[in-house]
Amino acid sequence: MARGLVVLFSLLSVGLFCHSNSEEVTKCIDGPYHKDIPSPEGPDYVECHSWREKSCCTANFTAELQRNRVEVLYNFSWNHCKNLSQECEKFIKNQECFWSCEPNLIKWHVGEGVLKMVPICAKYCDEWFDACKSDYTCVQDWLRGFNYTNSIYSCPTNSSCRTFQEFYKNGEGLCNTMWAQSFYYEKSDNCMVMEFAPGKNPNDAVTASAPRFSTFIHPVLMFALLKIF
Numbered sequence: 001m002a003r004g005l006v007v008l009f010s011l012l013s014v015g016l017f018c019h020s021n022s023e024e025v026t027k028c029i030d031g032p033y034h035k036d037i038p039s040p041e042g043p044d045y046v047e048c049h050s051w052r053e054k055s056c057c058t059a060n061f062t063a064e065l066q067r068n069r070v071e072v073l074y075n076f077s078w079n080h081c082k083n084l085s086q087e088c089e090k091f092i093k094n095q096e097c098f099w100s101c102e103p104n105l106i107k108w109h110v111g112e113g114v115l116k117m118v119p120i121c122a123k124y125c126d127e128w129f130d131a132c133k134s135d136y137t138c139v140q141d142w143l144r145g146f147n148y149t150n151s152i153y154s155c156p157t158n159s160s161c162r163t164f165q166e167f168y169k170n171g172e173g174l175c176n177t178m179w180a181q182s183f184y185y186e187k188s189d190n191c192m193v194m195e196f197a198p199g200k201n202p203n204d205a206v207t208a209s210a211p212r213f214s215t216f217i218h219p220v221l222m223f224a225l226l227k228i229f
């Protein structure tokens with residue numbers, strides 16, 4: 001038993017060591033167009049400029065985003081009710097960039113491209129709501145609400161087009177529910193932004209100070225635990 005504990009503690013320290021912050025931000029989340037690891041991009045990177053120095057998305061992705069929004073990439077139209085206003089479209093585009101290009105998201109990645117409670121600055125959420133409040137959509141949850149049939153997203157039969165104002169009420173409702181539980185309306189300063197000057201990414205500091213994966217148990221460690229006890 002005593003020997004088992006020694007083995008357990010050495011395994012635990014290996015487990016913690018393996019999940020130091022430096023490793024967390026050198027891997028990209030899973031996604032159909034994500035790179036495996038973040039790297040700099042060149043002059044043909046035409047959207048998502050904030051991430052040009054260290055990006056999980058390719059220049060090719062940014063070119064597609066510029067050409068046809070996400071219509072060819074995902075068979076999904078932002079304009080499913082009527083065309084979004086330019087101000088609103090700018091924010092939605094930001095979010096596509098954030099999800100596809102931001103390396104820091106790996107810390108909030110719960111599998112298969114799904115994020116959980118990324119702290120987004122309340123100010124950003126409020127500005128985003130302000131830009132979109134008079135625009136239209138047919139579902140509140142853009143990740144799970146649409147009818148996905150034959151690889152195409154459309155408004156469910158019984159849905160009706162209503163304004164963002166009606167669906168979300170305010171910036172908090174918008175950040176906390178539009179992309180399912182991916183984002184969280186964070187009122188403190190320890191929060192992420194979706195646009196910044198290329199170069200120094202202010203979100204790095206948020207990731208560094210976020211709690212470690214406290215409930216995370218590496219499969220190898222789990223296996224070792226089962227063998228010991």
Ligand SMILES: *[C@@H]1O[C@H](CO)[C@@H](O)[C@H](O)[C@H]1NC(C)=O
Pocket residue numbers: 033058060061064073
């Ligand atoms: C990138 O380019 C290749 C070949 O030109 C193409 O097949 C692919 O669909 C493009 N788009 C993305 C987002 O990777």
Ligand SMILES: *[C@@H]1O[C@H](CO)[C@@H](O)[C@H](O)[C@H]1NC(C)=O
Pocket residue numbers: 072073074075150151152
């Ligand atoms: C978009 O829909 C068409 C027709 O159903 C399908 O062939 C294509 O693979 C879909 N593309 C994506 C990216 O899902």
Ligand SMILES: *[C@@H]1O[C@H](CO)[C@@H](O)[C@H](O)[C@H]1NC(C)=O
Pocket residue numbers: 079083
């Ligand atoms: C909506 O946007 C499309 C481009 O996606 C454009 O071709 C069309 O003219 C726009 N419609 C209106 C009513 O502005």
Ligand SMILES: *[C@@H]1O[C@H](CO)[C@@H](O)[C@H](O)[C@H]1NC(C)=O
Pocket residue numbers: 147148149155156157158
């Ligand atoms: C989803 O779309 C398919 C194909 O257009 C349609 O047959 C089906 O009734 C739709 N379901 C809902 C719930 O909207």
Ligand SMILES: *[C@@H]1O[C@H](CO)[C@@H](O)[C@H](O)[C@H]1NC(C)=O
Pocket residue numbers: 157158
């Ligand atoms: C959609 O609306 C029709 C008619 O109002 C109703 O009969 C049907 O049950 C509704 N379907 C769903 C899935 O809510």
